[in-house]
Amino acid sequence: MKAHDGMYIDGAWRPAAGRDVIEVVNPADEQVIATVPAGTAEDVAAAVRAARAALPGWAAAPPAERAARLAALRDVLAARKDEIAETVTAELGSPPAFSQAVHASVPIAVAGSYADLAATYAFEEKVGNSTVFHEPVGVVGAITPWNYPLHQIVAKVAPALAAGCTVVLKPAEDTPLTAQLFAEAVDEAGIPAGVVNLVTGLGPVAGQALAEHPDVDLVSFTGSTAVGKRIGAAAGAAVKRVALELGGKSANVILPSADLAKAVNVGVANVMSNSGQTCSAWTRMLVHRDRYDEAVRLAAAAAAKYGDRIGPLVNAKQLQRVRGYIDQGVAEGARLVAGGPEAPRERGYFVSPTVLADVTPDMTVAQEEIFGPVLSVLRYDDEDDALRIANGTVYGLAGAVWAGDEAEAVAFARRMDTGQVDINGGRFNPLAPFGGYKQSGVGRELGRHGLAEYLQTKSLQF
Ligand code: NAP
């Protein structure tokens, strides 16, 4: 695949400071498809300097001008949609149809939503005898994961640009080609030099240098809870703004009045899509004891039907990790009713869609984020029991509730400690705030709440 051998800094592709490279691997066949430079603290420093230099001009640009550039970015992403989908498939392994429908499409909608918001947002308001200005926070360090490689970039960069911030992006080492395509799109959209800068590299090197750089005003991170805690601690020590979008262990609560077959089928598809590598996936299905056996049968059948349509996991490390969790679930007493730890193919990092039944709330597979195509089905006695189980993890990112009556589902959802709940299979909304309660994170992405993360207020009294 086509790859740049430099960093996109101050509006041009520039040679990296060092010579180390990252090999990009296609997880479906384990072949190296490209190499990109592994950035160092020196590259990060150059990118932060460029972002700082570009800040006054971009912050002062009229919101209508920022909106026009974001609209142009949306249009470039739309024009290059096929290329983006092919690149995501090559480096993440996502099936082509899913790359088109989700990985390449959602970022177009999100970029468009911030073009609209930049044009319409009230960056100035009156509060009694004060005028309040909503000003950009400054230079943003954006650190993104590989599971939705373009979405997670756009969900940070687009609101940052709408707010008037400038950005240094450090994408995941597994998916740098999609990030390079994004930088090309930024360039093509006429976004001024230095407003968006890209440094590819390893987390503990380039990522850490960016998170700890004293001239970065806000660190926005999406990824594992372990790394998120360190980034939050470093930001706290530096009195720096931070946004963390971390893991999840979301509950899919099927109340007794629900359409069981629909709830189970949609629930299984939710967990298996993107090979289970979705932080908001409903990885715990909660079913009333009277309908439990039927739900397990339906879930096993749905997982088996999913079969070959599933893509690989992103890398060998994730494969080992997910297999380890399946083994541990069985060792702790769960019953395997679909899939399993065995490799379904000779090449590629594949795991079969897996369903574990008889999972109890204290088991490791019911508590920890697996990040693979593994569903746990748990039994509850009554609604209070279901709520205790649903809320009984350190996470609170998303969830689902199914009931015969919408009001009944809403009443339950209101008692859940989580940032998003889909009612009876409600659709993804790119304008709704996304983010976690508890250890799932700090801050919100998407829509106007996502924009507010990149703004700070200044009040003038008259
Ligand atoms: P990760 O290490 O947290 O990666 C996220 C991003 O942070 C990547 O760009 C990574 O760079 C970077 N990074 C890593 N160490 C860093 C450090 N010390 N300082 C600054 N940046 C750093 O996550 P992962 O290793 O890819 O995945 C591990 C687990 O995290 C998964 O199994 C899953 O449970 C969870 N995860 C959650 C999400 C989510 O959306 N909430 C997304 C991805 C993963 P590198 O790519 O070079 O490591």
Ligand code: MG
């Ligand atoms: Mg990592």
